[in-house]
Amino acid sequence: MRKLTLGLFIFLASAVYPSFAQSRYIVLKDSSGNEGEIFKGVIEKNDLVSDTSFHWYAESQRIYPRPDTAAVAAFKNNIDKISFIIFGGTWCEDTQFILPKFFRIQEAAAFPESRISLFGVDRNKTTTGNIAQAMNIINVPTIIVMKDGKELGRVVEYGKTGKWEKELTDIINK
Numbered sequence: 001m002r003k004l005t006l007g008l009f010i011f012l013a014s015a016v017y018p019s020f021a022q023s024r025y026i027v028l029k030d031s032s033g034n035e036g037e038i039f040k041g042v043i044e045k046n047d048l049v050s051d052t053s054f055h056w057y058a059e060s061q062r063i064y065p066r067p068d069t070a071a072v073a074a075f076k077n078n079i080d081k082i083s084f085i086i087f088g089g090t091w092c093e094d095t096q097f098i099l100p101k102f103f104r105i106q107e108a109a110a111f112p113e114s115r116i117s118l119f120g121v122d123r124n125k126t127t128t129g130n131i132a133q134a135m136n137i138i139n140v141p142t143i144i145v146m147k148d149g150k151e152l153g154r155v156v157e158y159g160k161t162g163k164w165e166k167e168l169t170d171i172i173n174k
Contacts (some may be wrong), residue, residue: 039120060100068165074172075109
């Protein structure tokens, strides 16, 4: 029941929050000496695509021209049954590698962006509203598959086997 309530809260918060707030996210300068910005809060794919400091997004998609066919099929076959909650760091190399590929799969499957809630975290893995803490986020990216308000499973970073697409597909198809 707790996961159901928490899942419902997160989706409502991500849907309602933008209409009441000045901004869905805050932009922090990366104090580690790296170039770029850190987006913290509710973000969307277009925020990453349109921000010129995120040159990694287009490059990661370029090197992934053909998304995993099994993953695309899983997305398509469950288009009205599942949703995703994703936590990522715009500063994180793993997020920079995986997130554009996740969205390449989403695009190939014509999976609606409205069924994806994306949260940017800072280097401490926190986001606005303590949502990352409530969802027990330790590493990023974390892709959580939801069905009927319940967590089906999650893939953290490259997954347990290093084959994050396969692990994500297996979770979706269970």
